[in-house]
Amino acid sequence: xxxxxxxxxxxxxxxxxxxxxxxxxxxxxxxxxxxxxxxxxxxxxxxxxxxxxxxxxxxxxxxxxxxxxxxxxxxxxxxxxxxxxxxxxxxxxxxxxxxxxxxxxxxxxxxxxxxxxxxxxxxxxxxxxxxxxxxxxxxxxxxxxxxxxxxxxxxxxxxxxxxxxxxxxxxxxxxxxxxxxxxxxxxxxxxxxxxxxxxxxxxxxxxxxxxxx
Amino acid sequence: xxxxxxxxxxxxxxxxxxxxxxxxxxxxxxxxxxxxxxxxxxxxxxxxxxxxxxxxxxxxxxxxxxxxxxxxxxxxxxxxxxxxxxxxxxxxxxxxxxxxxxxxxxxxxxxxxxxxxxxxxxxxxxxxxxxxxxxxxxxxxxxxxxxxxxxxxxxxxxxxxxxxxxxxxxxxxxxxxxxxxxxxxxxx
Numbered sequence: 001x002x003x004x005x006x007x008x009x010x011x012x013x014x015x016x017x018x019x020x021x022x023x024x025x026x027x028x029x030x031x032x033x034x035x036x037x038x039x040x041x042x043x044x045x046x047x048x049x050x051x052x053x054x055x056x057x058x059x060x061x062x063x064x065x066x067x068x069x070x071x072x073x074x075x076x077x078x079x080x081x082x083x084x085x086x087x088x089x090x091x092x093x094x095x096x097x098x099x100x101x102x103x104x105x106x107x108x109x110x111x112x113x114x115x116x117x118x119x120x121x122x123x124x125x126x127x128x129x130x131x132x133x134x135x136x137x138x139x140x141x142x143x144x145x146x147x148x149x150x151x152x153x154x155x156x157x158x159x160x161x162x163x164x165x166x167x168x169x170x171x172x173x174x175x176x177x178x179x180x181x182x183x184x185x186x187x188x189x190x191x192x193x194x195x196x197x198x199x200x201x202x203x204x205x206x207x208x209x210x211x212x213x
Numbered sequence: 214x215x216x217x218x219x220x221x222x223x224x225x226x227x228x229x230x231x232x233x234x235x236x237x238x239x240x241x242x243x244x245x246x247x248x249x250x251x252x253x254x255x256x257x258x259x260x261x262x263x264x265x266x267x268x269x270x271x272x273x274x275x276x277x278x279x280x281x282x283x284x285x286x287x288x289x290x291x292x293x294x295x296x297x298x299x300x301x302x303x304x305x306x307x308x309x310x311x312x313x314x315x316x317x318x319x320x321x322x323x324x325x326x327x328x329x330x331x332x333x334x335x336x337x338x339x340x341x342x343x344x345x346x347x348x349x350x351x352x353x354x355x356x357x358x359x360x361x362x363x364x365x366x367x368x369x370x371x372x373x374x375x376x377x378x379x380x381x382x383x384x385x386x387x388x389x390x391x392x393x394x395x396x397x398x399x400x401x
Contacts, residue, residue, distance in 0.1 A: 037241065044270060045233040045396070052394040053316075057264035065280045065296045067254035070269035073240055079270065085262045086283040088296040095292070098329075098336030099262045099285035102318060107264070119249070121299065132302060133374045138295035186330055206249045208242070 006040045009047045010080055015056035015108050020197035023059045023111035024212065030076035031210045042078040051080035058082070059111040060103035062176070064090045068205050069117055075210070083109055089122030090115060091141045091176050097184045104196050105186055112187070112196060114176050115210070116169040117203040123169045124159035145172035166202075173200040173213060216385045219255050219308045220400070226273035227398045239275025248277045256280070257300045259364070260312040261287045261319065266391050268312065271398060280306055286319030286360065287312060288339035289367040298374045307384055309368065309375075312398070313361035314391040320357050339364075354390075358401055361388040 008014075018026075033039050060083040063071050071077075071084045083103035085096045092100070092114070103109040116123075125135065126142035148171045149164065151157055157164055177198050181188050190196045200213035214222070229235055257280040258268040268274075268281050280300040282293050289311075300306040313320075322329060323340035343360035365388040369376045378384035388401040 034240075039237075039240075041237075043233065044230065044235070048265075048394070048396045051265045055264045055318075060262075065257075065282045065300070067252045067277045067280050068245070068248045070274070070276065070279075070281070072267045073269055073276070079267060080264045083262050083264045084267075084283050085285070086281050087292045088282075088299050091292075093290070093292055094332045094335035095284050095288065095290050095339070098332040098334075099319075101330065101333050102285050102322070102336075103262065106318065106322075121303070125299075133298050134291050134295035134372060135298055138292055141292075184332055186332070206245065208245055 006042055007046070009050040009078065010056040010058055012054070012056050012108070015058055018058050018110050020111045024199060027059060027075050027113065027210070028212070031074060033076045034074050035208050039076045044079055047079035055080050055107055057103060057107055057109050059113060060084070060100050060109040061113045061115055062090050062092060062096060062100070063115045064088060064117055064120060064122065066117060066121065069203055074203065074208060083107060088138065089120065089126070089142050089172065091172065092180050092183070093141070097180065097187070100180070101184060101186045104190055110196055112180070112198045113201050114173050114180070114198065115201040115203055116173045118166050118169065118205050119162060120165070120169050123165050123172065127157060127159045127165055127168060142168070142172055145175050148175065170202060170213065173202065214255050214307070216307050220387065223256065223272050223310070227271060229273045230271050231396045235270070235273045237273070237275070239278065244276050252277050253304055254278055254280045254300065254306050256308040256310060257282065257297055257306045258310045258312055259287050259289065259293055259297065261285055261314055261317055263314060263318065265393055266312070266314045271391060271396060280304070285336055286317060286323070286340050287364060288336070289364040289371065290339060294368060294372050294375070297368060298372055301378050301384055302374055309384065309386045311361045311365040311368070311386065311388045312391055313357040313389070315354055315357065315393040317353070317357050320360055321353055324353060324356060358390050361390060362401060
């Protein structure tokens with residue numbers, strides 16, 4: 001199996017045969033390989049040749065810019081496998097929705113994953129109400145998640161409380177899935193037609209494990 | 214690492230990638246554990262969401278080495294800029310690579326024009342300046358290179374934080390072009 005996978009590059013035909021749940025399974029399997037130090041040593045050079053004139057990514061991932069989370073490495077994917085938009089705090093805005101519409105409508109991706117992570121610097125910044133240049137407006141995008149997470153009286157709601165930070169990160173994923181459906185008629189129609197699915201996920205920076213929500 | 218060391222590190226990694234001889238270092242449990250305390254990536258890459266352009270593979274970097282901001286057309290919108298400000302101001306990253314790529318679908322769609330719906334139109338509007346700055350009917354890859362250069366300038370024009378780091382010589386912005394057919398990164 002691994003031998004076949006190792007030399008496999010997505011084509012229009014292979015991509016068309018996949019369902020959203022296959023795509024999720026492929027990502028889960030890849031993360032397992034990463035965790036087990038069994039990542040495939042792909043022939044990237046031949047993948048470059050295979051994909052030079054077209055891409056058929058099976059999934060699109062929205063994730064954080066954090067240097068500890070190289071998406072293709074933690075999912076053990078090669079060239080042409082996943083479309084990947086990255087922004088601090090893994091939220092969707094017009095341009096990322098536009099990128100996802102491109103991935104699904106034009107490039108044929110079957111699954112969208114919105115992936116947050118533990119100890120996220122952007123979420124921490126939002127918890128602490130940090131203000132700095134363009135960051136201030138960006139962190140506002142995370143405030144709804146912050147407001148949504150309830151805590152008992154006296155519980156620390158700052159970045160010092162990692163458990164709280166991670167809860168906000170999970171809520172932020174859920175809210176951005178809702179935002180995606182609300183703000184992209186193109187993607188929403190594809191979801192309703194059963195052409196694509198959207199799932200949330202969390203990456204643990206300590207263990208390397210991806211948990212689908 | 215000095216700015217020159219970082220550029221050299223990226224060029225060396227790209228050479229290994231092209232030769233299909235990745236080191237694939239810094240991806241193990243020990244590295245993950247070390248990084249739970251925090252990250253100090255030496256460079257930031259602003260690149261496209263295209264599935265064929267994977268910065269960590271193209272530069273052969275592991276966990277904790279690169280901040281990667283990705284959006285179709287590698288555009289410097291307010292969220293990309295804010296993400297990069299975070300990397301520069303909080304994490305000490307010294308090099309910003311704005312990486313366009315051969316046959317970019319977003320640039321091609323922007324050149325084709327027409328109505329692509331609200332979100333895609335919004336995205337493609339960021340590429341209009343590169344189309345304006347190149348001749349009508351210019352080769353797509355000429356527009357891609359111009360787009361990388363203009364977005365590199367946009368980072369300085371629209372962010373006083375990035376601008377001050379660049380003016381002090383603490384940060385350097387490098388527009389670059391990824392060749393889809395060879396994997397080679399050309400600094401422009």
